[in-house]
Amino acid sequence: GQQLNQSPQSMFIQEGEDVSMNCTSSSIFNTWLWYKQDPGEGPVLLIALYKAGELTSNGRLTAQFGITRKDSFLNISASIPSDVGIYFCAGQPHNNYGQNFVFGPGTRLSVLP
């Protein structure tokens, strides 16, 4: 099946710093969705991307659909304590009829005051 990799696996940053994380695959994807999950809660959709090269923002969050269609990036600017959580990417494989989208393993973000 399709596999997604996310890096870094975890990161510790100071409040106010910018954050970058990415999601990669060995095959082409048509859709990238970025989610944030707090402990004990369901994933919350942050950004959806549908076109190679697309750059979309949601407040302090910006995500990009990679040109190769095999990766996606999420940036968080000026981090705050409530940014703590696990960030999952999920992708829709290309030409994979009936195949539901695939989750990456997640990036765990910790923000130090």
Next chain:
Amino acid sequence: DTEVTQTPKHLVMGMTNKKSLKCEQHMGHRAMYWYKQKAKKPPELMFVYSYEKLSINESVPSRFSPECPNSSLLNLHLHALQPEDSALYLCASSPKPWLGWDKNIQYFGAGTRLSVL
């Protein structure tokens, strides 16, 4: 409104109990999903309903029995569970089933935290 509502929020059950998890959405979505999530892991797909019909069963044990009474509701019936079934159970919905070439999106509920004793 992008809300997927799951009840109960928490559930504790013994191995001989029968219980049900409920999921509801009023976005007119025609695909609904059950996922199981263990701590520090991504959600794992269990079942997919497309247009109220079961379209994917990811080799889930028969002690988990899904039901889709109508396009807004999804249930997961639990019977004779094992302690290793303790997890966060997530429901999700999409406007339509995922196809390789089509735009789509997926929203999750807050989950049911299940503990099997």
